[in-house]
Amino acid sequence: MPGRKARELCPTIQFVGGHFPEYQRLGDAVIAVLDDFTPLVERVSIDEAFLDVSGSVHLFGPPRRIAVRIRERVSNEIGLRLSIGVARTKHLAKVASQVAKPDGLVVVEPSDEQVFLDPLPVGLIWGVGRVTEERLRQAGIVTIGQLASTASPILEHLLGVVNSAKLVSLAASIDPRRVGTARRSKSVGAQAALGRQLAAPPLVRDTLGFLADRVAGRLRECDQGGRTVTVRVRFPGLRSVTRSITLGAPVSATLSLTELANQLVDSALTDHPDEREITLLAISVSNLCNETPVQLELPLPLRTAGVVDSPSSATGLARRDTDRSVDAIRQKFGRTSVGYAAVLFSNGRRVPDEFRELVEHPTRR
DNA sequence: TCTGGGGTCCTAGGACCC
């Protein structure tokens, strides 16, 4: 239930804060246990991972035995209850773990795959959400078995060619995905819910400054920049619009990102003059590429052509220096030790930084 | 009835080039 609704119903309610660093620590501890059983661990989120144990069976016994031991260890050493699904493919394992929840173990033998899947609701398939489930239901398709036996032209009409091909494969237990190491991320973003406020320039400016500070900082942390900047503006009623621009060169400077985001949000607001209030602002940077730090010792050609933060322009150099100093100070003394005033006092910080970090996907260089 | 923050992937239309 939304916090606001809860307060409405119960004005004297006490909200208890989360313990974000603790969640991170426990998640890491569980992963460490998994690492003891196979090097092929693909962490999907803070509390979920795929394991390929095909090379571990001669050490630890069959997959079921491994799953039992993992559950025992996590329970004894960490005190958490773990659900595990064991199967031949990632998708089957995922579905099995869903069925196993909470605190269970479900093993799907290769010979039993269709018997296991067919009676289950289509909503358990990875990639079938509320909308798709409803669309299928209206066509009389409720179970995975029914999906698997539906003629492809019908499904393609309902869901599009690519989606229906994917779903049919999964319904028939065909899933070529391997358990892999972490992939590099394709975008980095941040958002701030504002809870219905007038779209006044100071609010927009301060919020975007805060968000750009986070996003640009994360990009620089892994020596990356992005050519495409996208903003999202959400209006009351969950109506939202996006605006994006793709540049000739990647951005990673805080001020450059802030300026671009402001321009994009301005254009979005101008296009929707009837919307006087906004409920959320977001910035995302994609089209990522490695940005090797400029070696300042080397003489740089002086160019100031239209590129946003060209490392060789005077502005680009100044911003790079500033960002680099800020990053260094923060690394030593913490995020809040230094920053732009408007950002440090912005209302973006209603969400604890620890929570944001918790849900960040690890960014690889 | 609509939390909150971080992501991925697909579709469709249009601009542009050969």
Added chain:
DNA sequence: TCTGGGGTCCTAGGACCC
């Protein structure tokens, strides 16, 4: 000058996942 085909990239929106 007009027609037609093929490919790439960009933009906006939406479904879905944790």
